[in-house]
Amino acid sequence: MDLKQARRGAAQQKLLAFASLIVLIVGFSLASPNFFQVSNIMAILQATSVNGVLAIGVTLIIITGGIDLSIGTLMTFCAVMTGVVLTWAGMPLPVGVLTAIATGAICGLISGTFVAKMKIPPFIATLGMMLMLKGLSLIVTGTRPIYFNDTPGFTTIAQGSLIGRLVPAFPVPNGVLILFIVAGLVAWILGRTVLGRYTFALGSNEEAVRLSGVNTDAWKMAIYALAGGICGIAGLLIASRLNSAQPALGLGYELEAIAAVVIGGTSLAGGRGTVLGTLIGALIMSVLTNGLRVMSVAPEWQTVVTGAIIVIAVYADQLRRGKVG
Amino acid sequence: MIELVQMEVIDKRFPGVHALKGVDFSLRAGEVHALMGENGAGKSTLMKCLSGVYQPDGGRILVDGSEVALPSPRAAQDLGIGIIHQELALMRDLTVAQNIWIGREPRLSFGRIDERRQNADAAAIFAGMNVAMDPRAPVGSLTIARQQMVEIAKALSYRSRVLIMDEPTAALNDSEIAELFTIIRKLRAEGVGIVYISHKMDEIREISDRVTVMRDGEHVGTVEAADTPISKIITMMVGRELTDEAVTVPDLTIAETALEVRNLGRGRDLQKIGFSLKKGEILGFAGLMGAGRTELARAIFGAEPPDQGEIIVHGKPAKICTPADAVRLGIGYLSEDRKHYGLALGMDVRANIALASLPRYADRLGRIDEKQLAVIARDYIGRLAIRTPHDRQEVRLLSGGNQQKVVIAKWLLRDCDILIFDEPTRGIDVGAKAEIYRLLNDLAAQGKAIIVISSELPEVLRLSHRIAVMCEGRLTGILPGGASQEQIMALATQREDIAVSQTAGEIKWT
Numbered sequence: 058m059d060l061k062q063a064r065r066g067a068a069q070q071k072l073l074a075f076a077s078l079i080v081l082i083v084g085f086s087l088a089s090p091n092f093f094q095v096s097n098i099m100a101i102l103q104a105t106s107v108n109g110v111l112a113i114g115v116t117l118i119i120i121t122g123g124i125d126l127s128i129g130t131l132m133t134f135c136a137v138m139t140g141v142v143l144t145w146a147g148m149p150l151p152v153g154v155l156t157a158i159a160t161g162a163i164c165g166l167i168s169g170t171f172v173a174k175m176k177i178p179p180f181i182a183t184l185g186m187m188l189m190l191k192g193l194s195l196i197v198t199g200t201r202p203i204y205f206n207d208t209p210g211f212t213t214i215a216q217g218s219l220i221g222r223l224v225p226a227f228p229v230p231n232g233v234l235i236l237f238i239v240a241g242l243v244a245w246i247l248g249r250t251v252l253g254r255y256t257f258a259l260g261s262n263e264e265a266v267r268l269s270g271v272n273t274d275a276w277k278m279a280i281y282a283l284a285g286g287i288c289g290i291a292g293l294l295i296a297s298r299l300n301s302a303q304p305a306l307g308l309g310y311e312l313e314a315i316a317a318v319v320i321g322g323t324s325l326a327g328g329r330g331t332v333l334g335t336l337i338g339a340l341i342m343s344v345l346t347n348g349l350r351v352m353s354v355a356p357e358w359q360t361v362v363t364g365a366i367i368v369i370a371v372y373a374d375q376l377r378r379g380k381v382g
Numbered sequence: 383m384i385e386l387v388q389m390e391v392i393d394k395r396f397p398g399v400h401a402l403k404g405v406d407f408s409l410r411a412g413e414v415h416a417l418m419g420e421n422g423a424g425k426s427t428l429m430k431c432l433s434g435v436y437q438p439d440g441g442r443i444l445v446d447g448s449e450v451a452l453p454s455p456r457a458a459q460d461l462g463i464g465i466i467h468q469e470l471a472l473m474r475d476l477t478v479a480q481n482i483w484i485g486r487e488p489r490l491s492f493g494r495i496d497e498r499r500q501n502a503d504a505a506a507i508f509a510g511m512n513v514a515m516d517p518r519a520p521v522g523s524l525t526i527a528r529q530q531m532v533e534i535a536k537a538l539s540y541r542s543r544v545l546i547m548d549e550p551t552a553a554l555n556d557s558e559i560a561e562l563f564t565i566i567r568k569l570r571a572e573g574v575g576i577v578y579i580s581h582k583m584d585e586i587r588e589i590s591d592r593v594t595v596m597r598d599g600e601h602v603g604t605v606e607a608a609d610t611p612i613s614k615i616i617t618m619m620v621g622r623e624l625t626d627e628a629v630t631v632p633d634l635t636i637a638e639t640a641l642e643v644r645n646l647g648r649g650r651d652l653q654k655i656g657f658s659l660k661k662g663e664i665l666g667f668a669g670l671m672g673a674g675r676t677e678l679a680r681a682i683f684g685a686e687p688p689d690q691g692e693i694i695v696h697g698k699p700a701k702i703c704t705p706a707d708a709v710r711l712g713i714g715y716l717s718e719d720r721k722h723y724g725l726a727l728g729m730d731v732r733a734n735i736a737l738a739s740l741p742r743y744a745d746r747l748g749r750i751d752e753k754q755l756a757v758i759a760r761d762y763i764g765r766l767a768i769r770t771p772h773d774r775q776e777v778r779l780l781s782g783g784n785q786q787k788v789v790i791a792k793w794l795l796r797d798c799d800i801l802i803f804d805e806p807t808r809g810i811d812v813g814a815k816a817e818i819y820r821l822l823n824d825l826a827a828q829g830k831a832i833i834v835i836s837s838e839l840p841e842v843l844r845l846s847h848r849i850a851v852m853c854e855g856r857l858t859g860i861l862p863g864g865a866s867q868e869q870i871m872a873l874a875t876q877r878e879d880i881a882v883s884q885t886a887g888e889i890k891w892t
Contacts (some may be wrong), residue, residue, distance in 0.1 A: 268723050
């Protein structure tokens with residue numbers, strides 16, 4: 058196999074997901090005139106932003122061969138801490154933003170320590186973290202939501218439109234802009250930096266990396282911390298959209314994010330994956346939800362279809378790679 | 383007399399390797415037939431053909447005088463051919479009986495398993511072997527020796543008339559070996575034909591009736607064990623025309639010592655090992671499988687740190703607890719298992735070459751300077767003659783020899799001047815071997831200190847300026863370069879009770 062073929066293989070994988078996305082969009086557009094409207098497309102993108110950011114964060118961890126189940130409740134915990142800093146302590150907005158990201162990174166670092174230093178399997182370590190954070194969110198808030206009415210401009214983090222102000226025809230919400238910035242940044246990290254290279258290398262063959270004299274534990278912790286910081290951004294986005302930190306929210310988001318990663322062609326075995334794939338995966342999920350809603354399909358059935366799509370996406374990938382006869 | 387098993391002109395090729403070249407082999411009922419040869423001689427491949435794991439490309443197999451087809455291990459089992467692999471293939475969390483009857487569980491109605499019958503049947507087999515074993519014990523709780531008994535019982539449960547044992551004593555101590563031999567003798571008396579693959583000369587003498595020696599995928603000869611001296615068997619094993627280039631030992635009297643190891647030990651694996659290595663020297667480590675050579679390398683490299691002893695690097699005592707420490711001191715380790723420990727197979731040549739040196743080619747933001755890496759990768763591809771279409775080729779698509787060169791490039795780029803090569807030519811074909819040898823000689827000539835661990839004696843002899851020989855975790859001696867294969871074999875099979883003379887090698891420096 059030469060370089061061209063190798064590139065073609067990788068491109069095919071993305072093409073498959075991308076083609077499914079196009080087919081879905083065309084299908085829904087034909088089925089309902091309400092689907093392909095600027096307002097509806099914006100709604101789809103806005104709905105993708107939180108799940109997309111979370112999915113991009115967990116993509117990093119999945120490429121190392123790990124998993125992070127705590128991202129949903131971590132997102133909520135970050136939103137809660139932002140509420141504490143902004144609403145309760147009355148700090149200015151930038152401090153709130155920093156708090157969200159720092160909380161995420163610190164919690165990610167703790168998960169990373171469980172995994173790398175204490176050698177707890179990622180599934181268990183982050184399962185524990187998931188429950189701890191869920192509990193902490195409820196404890197800190199006394200189970201009541203924290204509202205951001207006293208912080209001017211907080212809702213514009215996700216709901217405003219910087220691009221809309223410049224190009225009124227495309228009122229892309231800031232949440233979507235942030236999603237694409239995060240995607241670009243993580244794609245750059247994965248493709249261009251030492252951290253990204255070790256992310257793939259750890260998933261590809263951790264022992265070989267360790268025997269190359271690389272401090273694998275430290276790098277792994279850094280990757281979990283980065284993913285945690287990205288969850289912090291997701292926490293800001295969801296808090297801004299709801300104009301509140303809802304402590305009971307969060308559980309279930311991790312599975313949606315992991316589903317998007319898997320649909321995007323990232324291997325749960327590690328060593329393989331792309332941010333673009335994850336982005337497409339997240340879009341497929343929200344197009345599906347939105348499209349079925351526009352066609353007045355009951356929400357129960359939307360869940361069934363999403364589940365089926367996950368199985369079909371992975372099966373298609375296995376077929377393409379010739380693993381299934 | 384009809385042989386129990388007759389294998390005629392068996393031929394087997396793998397991509398790049400002609401593993402079996404028209405090999406004949408026969409087994410009689412009620413005999414223990416030892417199969418010997420160096421690693422890679424084709425013993426295991428031949429036995430995998432007999433047990434249905436591999437399909438031979440040519441030749442035929444007769445059981446009881448009639449030709450048989452063995453398309454699967456199951457087909458071989460149905461003909462009464464059982465194999466006990468070197469790595470035990472048991473499920474640790476299941477019980478002894480569950481392991482024995484896996485896939486053939488006695489059933490009750492509604493798919494329930496008849497555990498009681500399963501346990502009773504297993505107990506009957508152990509009774510027949512004269513072994514006390516609780517069929518309900520979880521296999522994970524047993525010692526390796528006891529697990530081996532389970533494997534034997536499992537093979538017998540197929541009413542095996544042919545039992546193939548691949549290095550059964552590798553992990554056993556003396557009393558466990560004695561117990562195993564008792565069982566083997568009992569089976570032999572009952573008319574089972576046993577193929578016994580082993581490296582250990584004393585065992586062969588004790589247990590076997592006939593000995594077949596293989597070398598380079600060919601049948602060298604079959605002799606009666608009772609009236610063949612060990613020295614003759616050794617000669618048969620190593621008797622290939624020796625390497626084209628004899629080793630030239632450079633004069634290293636004034637060379638600095640790069641690495642010194644004193645009194646190194648770890649549990650039973652490594653016991654009081656001491657040696658020194660000079661710049662520009664190639665020190666070969668010979669020994670049989672399980673002698674502790676890889677364990678020694680991993681101890682020096684910090685992959686599994688030793689319990690005791692000192693490591694002195696370039697005259698300074700070094701504390702090596704992790705591979706990262708070793709690499710910082712300029713020690714590189716090329717594992718015998720490249721695929722698991724040396725390479726990130728799914729990544730490209732460039733990334734693998736850079737794997738140990740990445741931070742050096744990144745700026746403060748952690749951005750990798752791909753342009754510079756590309757230049758460096760192409761430079762190494764040229765210097766080491768790595769055959770790859772380009773530096774972005776995935777490493778898994780390269781041949782074994784070229785994969786090995788990628789690992790070498792990785793350590794050279796990291797400025798390692800002490801290189802430990804563990805089986806540097808395993809899985810590499812003959813042509814590429816010569817190239818790796820030349821490369822090692824060049825590296826030594828440039829002043830790198832090199833340790834070569836190899837199970838192939840001709841390889842050790844061709845490369846080594848001095849030869850350290852290990853047996854069962856001990857260094858049994860250091861021989862000067864160009865020592866005879868018989869001398870090495872004698873040290874490599876030297877059991878604990880015989881006195882150790884570690885001074886033999888020091889003569890060279892005076």
